[in-house]
Amino acid sequence: MISNLGAVLLIVSFLTTCSTLFLYIKNNIIQKSSIYLQFFLFYKVSFYLILFSFFVLIVCFAISDFSIISVYENSHTDKPLFYKISAAWGNHEGSMLLFILVISLYGILFLLNSKNINDSLRACTIFFQSIIQLIFLSFLIFTSNPFSKIFPVPVQGLGLNPILQDPLLAIHPPFLYLGYVGFSLVFSLLLAALILKQYNSRWASIAKKWIMLPWSFLSFGIGLGSFWAYYELGWGGYWFWDPVENASLMPWIASTALIHSIVVMEKLKKLFAWTAILTILTFILSLFGTFLVRSGVLNSVHAFANDPERGVYILFIITIITLGSLIIYILKFPKESVNNNSFALFSRDFSILLNNYFLIFILTVVIVGTTYPILLSVFTGETISVGPQYYNTILAPFIFIFLILMAMGPLMKWNGNSLISIKQKIFSFFIVSIFLTILISLYLSRYNFIFLLGVLCSVYLIVSVFYEIVMSKKTFFTKQNFSRLFSHLGFGLLILAITLNHFFSKEINAKIHLGESFFKQGIKINFLKSESSKEKNFEELFGIYKITKDNKTFILKPSVRKYKQPQQFTSETSIQRDGLSDVYIAMDYAGDPSMGMGVRFYYNYFVRLIWISFALITIGGIVSFVRRGNEKTI
């Protein structure tokens, strides 16, 4: 019964969105009225309908209503309630509904938080947002309806992929969606401003907060995903340059560039065209990411929801949106804004422009690495995969220069053209960071050139951020760049942590028999005993290991789980803290524990600093959004 309600709600929300568009076209385009009450009301109704149908889907999953195909295929009565609910968006259909809900949610948030903007711009933004909403609603209803029925009704479901049965992963997709789907709003805002000829520096100050919000969620979502991969997949690493990880990284890089260029546009009335292009690029890369993940062009750990047929539709949607938006841009871009594009060499705006060049370079490297295997397989039929080696080798030297720029840029003045006033600072930071780098390398007794360079550059950024914090402590909480300091500090720490982790982590693979021990690289692993237990939806075999490193002992308890539905093995890692580092062990799938268990042991140096820096980057974004949210003047 309730499943019918969901299907009906979806169709009604589709019709409501249609009538929203119709209302706008009839009243505001044809009759040129400037009263939007009815239009806004209809949009709100469509949001509540989508919200309600998502709620119905969750209820269907919670009560295991197997008359719905997607419940049957992705759930099972033996599953804990939490995973029953998260299974609602752990599959293609449900996650597309969530996708639409997020589009609509951003529309509503904008509607409620934009009372200080003129109504015509608001309405036109909501108009474009409804178009996007309608496109995806029709995609959902016609190709992947989450409420499709199955008859006869099965007694039991097939179960959720066990590696998705993890509390972090349950919340990871919603955050990613709040991130990259959220860019739809600033995209609509751009198109509306172009059409209404309101694309100016005031637009930039309105739009900025609508970039900061999804950007923060996306940063957080990427961090969560990386953390999940770290402890659930059991490969010991936090980032694999997997195409699906890249899919979320691409819009992140584009939006980071956008955040910087929009500041220049707001403050100095420059970079108009560039900002518009970045806005479009960010949203299109978000959609492209969805295409990569959902269509089955990729083979990856994440590719669990593949269907080439759907891929064609998503591809079609991307093409339409790309063409539509770029044609609007070409036809409507204000000519008069192009004249002011001169940059002085030592100005803050120029360093932001350089930063943008670097980000675009990084973005290009990631796009090439992600799509090259796809293109190659189309033209030659060969399948290859691009590994971390490619990214690390190409990106490392540029990231180092990028860090120096990030430290020096904020010291310069807008439109300034001299280094003299800041020469002293640049020089003294340099001395301090060389000193710190020497201390670090002496302490760790490692003198590799790349290592020293990585530490030096990231320490340089960290030092400059600390200098700013110390110097402006009185006005710290009211000052504009509070959020930038957080994010930049986070990025500096991130690169420092990655460098340390890269050079000091250890990996040991061994097969150890029960009661025996294994010694390598100064680490002793002792297989003490094994235990087994039975849970509701899986059986679990634990191994208990004693690790001895530098006179410290750790007791770790990794396990292998055998899930019943669907039948699949997963390896549960066991992790213990050692300062900011982790002692990490995972067992391989094996039959009889008395025959010896394969273990993978990792000592992950300074890995916790990576999570801390992700948090700092996110906090920076949120602070910026909150502060801008409180500004009444725009």
Next chain:
Amino acid sequence: MKKLFKISLLVSVTVISFVIFYYSLKANNKNNPNIMLNKPLPAIELTSLVNAHLKQELPLINRDKYYLINIWSSWCVPCREEHPILMKLKDKIKIYGINYKDKKTNATAFLNKLGNPFYFTGSDKDGSISIEIGAYGIPETYVVNSQGLIIFKHVGPLNKKIYLRISEIIK
């Protein structure tokens, strides 16, 4: 003119990328876990569903040119859906069924009602045989050649397209 040029450039670039990615979807149709594809079928011993003394060992080397392995269950709805296709295939090729985690009575009732396409039906009460040959979910269908190599694998119910592809392979 400049605008027109820009727009036509844009349209052509977008259309070209569309076409390339469209072909990538067609070319890269690997939406099933192909871990076992082109690998030898692991040695398994099937116990007949109807008679516990009747056994059948697989793979059969140099016996038939090709044979089919189908994993199914009476409680599995997509299996019911693909059943007519198996009935069509049974005259072309020997089909070994693996009855996955099923009750004997339900399984025999299923076959009595819808017809029995299987040359031999083995019972896999605990699902261990299916896991051994790399099954991911049911239904699943494998084409094995005379050398014991899995040359084709399909996850999910058979449809007309797959039917034609299998007929092509075994021709």
